[in-house]
Amino acid sequence: MKRENLSSITIERLRQGFEKAGYIAEDDIIVPVYLALRLEKPILITGAPGVGKTEIAKVLASVFQTALIRLQCYEGLDENKALYEWNYQRQLIKIQLIKDTASEEMVEQDLFSRGYLLERPLLRAIQAQEKTVLLIDEIDKTDEEFEAFLFEVLSDFQVSIPEWGTIEANHIPMVVLTNNGERELSDGLKRRCVYLYIDFPTIEKELKIIKVKVPEVNDRLAEDIALAVHYMREQDFKKKPSISETLDLANALVLFDAKRLEEKHIKDTINLLLKDKEDIDLFYKELGPFGLVEMINKR
């Protein structure tokens, strides 16, 4: 794939880049991403799990042929895991090795050199020699303290290491933050970002996605799958099927050599779409495989 240049990117070229990378996106996704790139602001992507939030970062890395640096957030994530940490064990060994031979000052200088620094994703993105894509995944899983620290880094793109001083970014990375909406993010962070909400795709869009990602599926089957999944998402399930689960279903049906979505296929593959026992029970109670096939045929 031809490498795109960020300064000359247009909405149309970005759309083509996404398409080449196999990401079906319309203007409602392309325009905010384009704006984030051109305004050099982080993009905050929210939406239900599995709608393709994280994928956008991977696609950007592929479109601009650059490295993707990922920071996976979780409860308790702190600066040491996100920014940098000194390699204590290595420092201790060094102290033991040279304690009788080197001067105190030399030891200290040596111990806080680059070789003893464990770079974590944020520092790696800031120090990278070219513009990278920094993916901060599931930001809502961290706590507010970390969020406050993060929006400081994201506004100035510089960090301070006491032993070294301030380090400024060589290139401002393309920052993608994803959020599953588990909690409200702080206004400070949201203000610094371009916002994008991704909803579950329409039937037509999902059909396109199935055809691009699983080309072995025939048109009729792809349509059945898209309709079935769309119906499932309209129900009051705890966990609605995501796009990746749609694709799992499509791949499974290819393995079964299916031409249409039939009752037996639904029975065999329902676990690919619904991952919660209560949801499966509810499905059998409210509609069941036969009802779903009927519904698809009607539509």
Place this chain on the structure above:
Amino acid sequence: MKNYIENNIARFVHILRHLGIQVSILETLTSLQALVLVDIMNRDHVKMALSATLVKNHDQQVIFNQSFDSFFVAPEVKIKQNQEWKERQEEGLRLLEDAETDLAYKGETLDLTEEEMLYYAKLPEEEKRKIRDYLKASSAPDDRYDRFKPTLESQVRGSLRYWKQRLGEESTEYYPLHDPGVDDPALVSIVDELQEDSSILYEDMKRIGQQDLPKVTNILKHLSRKLATMISRRYKQSKKAVKLDLRRSIKANVRYGGIIFKLQYKQKRVQKPRILLFCDVSGSMSRYAAFVIQFIYGLSAVVKNIESFIFAEELEYVSSFFNERHSFEDTMVRLIGKSRTWGKGTNMGNALSALREKYPLLLTSDTVVIILSDTKTLDIDYAEEELTKLKRSVKDIIWLNTLPQSEWDNLASVQKYKRLSKMYECYTLAHLEKVIRKQFL
């Protein structure tokens, strides 16, 4: 100057702010920068650019879309909108004047709100006549009635409220009146119109009609989810402490000759609180029945192992109704059909005592009790005594009170229970959201 893009964006931002979307100056500037980057003649792209820079969560998106569609319209539509708004205002002022003349006691206009006056003006002529006749009859030239005006006002208010309930909400469409010299009628009219649309958040839950229930269910589900995640986070935060575990570090480093080489850390285990809902379904709370069940239903869907109780004269354990995950309507019908206590008188002391005696294992130092009640009960002191005992055995008691805060001072029960719990006014969805936003947990 008036139609410059900067001017229009500033006015648009003004509308968003009025509708509750916080937009900073920085965001406004960013939106202008974004507009430079898109084709300004492409309406969709302009909308997306503004949305990407001004909207910050999905709830705001609906308001943004409505505002955008109302504000960025063709000039002729805008002129028409202005015209309609002006006509509506003039009509409102005329009705208000008529109502002020009609609703007077001894030549002095009654102290009613603008909304009440306009409601009167829209009543059927027959009903208006009855109120007028009543006022006329009460206005006999007798000095004994000098202090009668407040009583009369309250009677008229009651009568208007009665008609409001009887005729339903649709007859009460209310557009606030503005100063005729208002700077930007277009802007004010859009804000009025959209505020009217989003008023479900501010509507007293007892008045919300059947048709709005699905909308309410969604909002409640969303709020419950927020509440649920906040509960777990707050406790995680307060107990978070990554500390060096010296004892384990020394033990682990014995093999290296006692040099601390491999550090061991300790962190307190995260304990998520157990939630216990205690909801009043007595006669005085029956108007909030849907709210109560929606609240339990929404919270049960997102928080695992939540324990739910309803009470009136006695206590009833209802978690099983919600764990079965039937539709909301089914759950409501089954619950009301099977409940022994629904709609009876309130004896909170009894219910609390039963809770303590029959379910002691649910009351631990991790338990957060959420009480949804208007505090009206028999034997206030007994309930206070039981509440004090409950407070000793649980982590926290949060009281969502469906009575307006303005009435709290007059009720001894509120004063007593307020001391023993964190009490919040909560009779609209906006209140519930505010309580959750406050992160009281």
